[in-house]
Structures are given as structure tokens and as C-alpha cells.
Amino acid sequence: MNILFDYVLFHFRQVYHLPADLEISYGLNGQSRLQIIPTTSSFFERQQAQPVQVFWKEWQGTNMPLFFNEATYQPWFTQNAQGQVIVPYDIIASAFYLLSGWQEYYGKDRDQFGRFPFKASYQARHRFITKPLVNYYFDILREAVEVAYGQKIEAKLWAGKPFATCLTYDVDYCQTAWKVAGKPALQKGNIKLFLQLYLKHLKGQDAWFNLPQVEQELQALNAKGTFFFLPEKALYQGHPNADYDVASPKIQAEIKRLKSAGHEIALHGGHGSGNKARQLRQEQEKIGQPVQGNRFHYLRFDPVKSLEVLEEAGLQYDSSLGFPERFGFRNSYCHPFRLFDFKNRRLSSVWELPLNLMDITLNHPNYLQLKPEEVMPALTPMLQEIEKFHGVFTLLWHNENFTPYALPQGLELFREITQYVQKRGTHFLKAQEAVQFHS
Numbered sequence: 001m002n003i004l005f006d007y008v009l010f011h012f013r014q015v016y017h018l019p020a021d022l023e024i025s026y027g028l029n030g031q032s033r034l035q036i037i038p039t040t041s042s043f044f045e046r047q048q049a050q051p052v053q054v055f056w057k058e059w060q061g062t063n064m065p066l067f068f069n070e071a072t073y074q075p076w077f078t079q080n081a082q083g084q085v086i087v088p089y090d091i092i093a094s095a096f097y098l099l100s101g102w103q104e105y106y107g108k109d110r111d112q113f114g115r116f117p118f119k120a121s122y123q124a125r126h127r128f129i130t131k132p133l134v135n136y137y138f139d140i141l142r143e144a145v146e147v148a149y150g151q152k153i154e155a156k157l158w159a160g161k162p163f164a165t166c167l168t169y170d171v172d173y174c175q176t177a178w179k180v181a182g183k184p185a186l187q188k189g190n191i192k193l194f195l196q197l198y199l200k201h202l203k204g205q206d207a208w209f210n211l212p213q214v215e216q217e218l219q220a221l222n223a224k225g226t227f228f229f230l231p232e233k234a235l236y237q238g239h240p241n242a243d244y245d246v247a248s249p250k251i252q253a254e255i256k257r258l259k260s261a262g263h264e265i266a267l268h269g270g271h272g273s274g275n276k277a278r279q280l281r282q283e284q285e286k287i288g289q290p291v292q293g294n295r296f297h298y299l300r301f302d303p304v305k306s307l308e309v310l311e312e313a314g315l316q317y318d319s320s321l322g323f324p325e326r327f328g329f330r331n332s333y334c335h336p337f338r339l340f341d342f343k344n345r346r347l348s349s350v351w352e353l354p355l356n357l358m359d360i361t362l363n364h365p366n367y368l369q370l371k372p373e374e375v376m377p378a379l380t381p382m383l384q385e386i387e388k389f390h391g392v393f394t395l396l397w398h399n400e401n402f403t404p405y406a407l408p409q410g411l412e413l414f415r416e417i418t419q420y421v422q423k424r425g426t427h428f429l430k431a432q433e434a435v436q437f438h439s
């Protein structure tokens with residue numbers, strides 16, 4: 001009846017073990033065990049990027065914004081004499097607004113790479129980038145179902161474990177440590193380091209030709225990873241793509257070895273591919289292996305055009321949706337979800353594995369500039385949210401950040417983060433496995 005409701009309910013069903021005969025209606029019908037009163041706002045009939053008003057209401061100690069209701073003192077839900085549970089707040093509309101990425105589709109703001117900027121987001125304006133609000137709305141709905149059915153509703157776990165972790169690697173650089181890291185060293189007078197890197201490179205073993213090192217780290221965690229290879233080599237408007245040729249025997253040998261060790265090979269769509277289906281398809285073919293997933297280089301997901309590009313390329317999932325500027329929850333949700341097709345107003349076929357943290361976000365001059373010792377204290381609350389809602393933590397670490405010639409203490413930070421989630425009992429999964437797990 002209502003695409004908003006169907007879209008949200010589809011995802012609600014993904015994360016909980018619900019009664020088979022679940023009766024929820026979006027509107028008062030005097031019958032269903034659970035009835036949610038829809039907003040009277042005409043917001044979704046217009047093409048406005050952001051709601052005008054926000055009101056905050058507490059749910060179990062967390063102050064939560066609602067975008068399509070006026071403030072009232074009513075409880076989150078009530079049960080009537082017939083046992084029906086009525087939710088007077090339109091949490092469906094608020095959940096849909098965030099999960100679908102409405103603000104990005106209808107918002108006009110873009111940065112120099114065509115990305116929707118964090119600073120234009122509602123998450124920035126109301127400071128909830130590290131709160132997965134859609135999961136909180138679902139938690140309210142879960143409790144309403146419990147009351148309506150008089151039974152406990154359990155969240156779906158990950159092979160009995162409380163949350164999942166996807167370790168992913170964008171392979172941008174494989175053979176230019178001597179140049180990208182070596183030349184600045186030379187300029188600073190560190191001739192020894194430059195020579196060391198240059199000689200390694202001449203022997204065909206550039207310091208960033210280090211995928212076996214990444215594999216060892218995975219092995220130590222008893223985990224398999226997902227490697228996104230970048231098939232585009234040419235500079236794009238002065239911006240670098242890969243420093244290697246994905247079709248070369250040397251890289252093909254890496255791909256085959258990773259694959260036979262059980263890791264996943266995926267596509268890292270080059271600059272410009274986010275809105276060009278033909279380009280993405282051509283890049284996909286260059287990998288020489290079937291791939292199910294994509295992440296755009298520089299996270300260049302075009303909120304208006306990328307979905308169509310991904311569908312045309314026949315890809316099952318994307319994992320570009322994280323803000324480069326901040327770690328957290330870009331769509332305010334900590335599980336895989338199906339992208340919303342705004343053009344046709346339907347649930348699309350493409351899954352999104354939301355990206356929570358990219359290594360570069362931590363210390364890039366335009367981003368957070370955290371000191372290594374500040375990283376874990378900053379990340380822990382976000383990781384606790386994922387654990388609390390039994391979601392997925394997706395981490396992107398570039399292979400060069402396993403060497404001492406890139407992100408300061410990159411290897412140590414990777415170990416700290418992954419050992420933390422391992423201690424918390426996470427289930428490590430490849431990206432494609434996580435997307436498919438509950439679907």
C-alpha cells in the first residue's frame with residue numbers, strides 16, 4: 001500500500017525473528033495487533049531535501065529525534081482494551097527518511113568529487129553520525145511487537161555471535177611506495193629511506209606490493225577479507241587511479257592466490273565510473289574474475305546515478321556508503337540494506353554494505369587528524385552501538401597502511417581495532433557473505 005512502509009518493514013524483518021503472522025498496519029484500522037499512526041506531513045510528496053522540524057524524545061536513555069511529528073507527552077506506544085498496540089509517532093517515516101538516503105538524492109550539495117558532503121547532512125547538523133537511529137526506531141518497534149504478541153522478540157545473530165565484522169581492502173597502490181613515500185623522504189633529506197624504498201622497487205618488490213602481509217594479518221585473526229581491485233590506471237582530471245595494471249601477470253597472480261586462499265575479490269570502480277554504466281562494466285571485465293561487489297574509488301557514490309550503474313553492471317552489492325570525513329553511520333543503520341530506487345519508487349535489487357570506517361578518515365588533513373592514541377577511545381562508542389544492535393562493522397584499510405610508509409602507526413591501529421572486535425566475539429565475514437547472511 002505504501003512504499004515507505006514496505007521498504008522499512010522489509011528491513012525490520014531482516015534483523016529480528018518475528019512472528020510468522022505479524023500484523024502491522026500503517027494507519028489505524030481497528031484490527032491489526034500493531035498499528036502505527038502515519039504522519040500528516042506531505043513531505044514525501046515534495047522534493048525537499050530535509051524536514052523542517054525535529055523534536056526529541058527519550059528512548060531508554062537515548063534522546064532520539066523524530067522528524068515528522070509534533071512534540072507531545074504521549075508514550076511511544078499504548079495498548080488498548082482489545083490488546084492492540086498503537087504507536088502514535090511515525091517512526092516509519094523517520095526511518096525511511098534516513099535509510100533511503102533521501103537527503104542525498106534530493107539535496108543539491110556536492111563536493112569536488114560529486115559526493116554528498118558530511119557537512120550538508122542532517123547527521124552533521126543534529127550530531128548523530130555515530131548513532132544508528134534506524135536501529136533505535138526498530139528497537140521501539142520490536143518492543144511494541146513484544147507487547148502486542150506477549151512474547152520476546154530476538155535479534156538475528158551471526159552464527160551465534162553478537163555482531164559481524166567485514167575486513168575490506170581497497171588496493172589503490174602496489175608499486176609506488178618508492179615515489180609516493182620515497183620522494184618526500186628525499187626532500188626532507190632522508191636519503192637512506194629513499195634508497196631503501198627505491199632498491200626494493202627495482203627488485204620488483206615495492207614496499208606497497210604487500211598483499212601477502214595483509215593476508216598474514218588476516219590469518220592471525222582467523223578471518224577472510226575482501227579485496228577491491230582498481231582496474232583503471234589512467235589519471236582522471238589530475239587525480240590518481242591505480243598505480244598498477246590489473247590485467248598484468250603479476251597482479252593476476254596476486255588475485256588468484258588471494259582467491260584460492262578463500263578471500264573475496266571485488267571491484268573498485270575508478271574515478272568517473274559512479275555515473276557511467278559502460279565504464280563500470282568494462283572495469284569489471286578487466287579483473288578477469290567474476291565479482292559480486294563494488295566500492296567506488298574515493299567513495300565516489302553518486303546519490304542520483306550510481307544505483308542505476310550498479311544495477312546495469314549486475315552487481316549484487318556496493319560498499320561505498322560511508323562519509324570520508326567521519327566514521328559512523330551514513331544511513332543511520334548498522335546492517336546491510338537494499339538501496340532505495342527513487343526513480344521508480346521501489347526497493348532496488350542492490351544491497352549496500354555500509355562502510356563505517358575508512359583508515360584515511362582518521363588522520364587526513366581534511367578529515368579528523370586524530371593522534372594514534374586517540375583512535376580507540378573515539379571508535380569504541382560506535383563499535384558498542386554495532387554490538388548492541390547485532391549489526392555489521394565494515395572496516396576499510398588500504399594495503400599501504402600496513403607499512404610504515406603511509407598512515408602513522410597504520411599497522412598497529414589495524415591490530416588494535418581488529419583485536420578489539422575479536423575480543424568482543426565478532427564473526428568475521430567476507431563482504432558478500434555479510435550481505436547474504438540473513439537475506
Ligand SMILES: [Zn+2]
Nearest residue numbers: 170172297298
Ligand atoms: Zn581507492
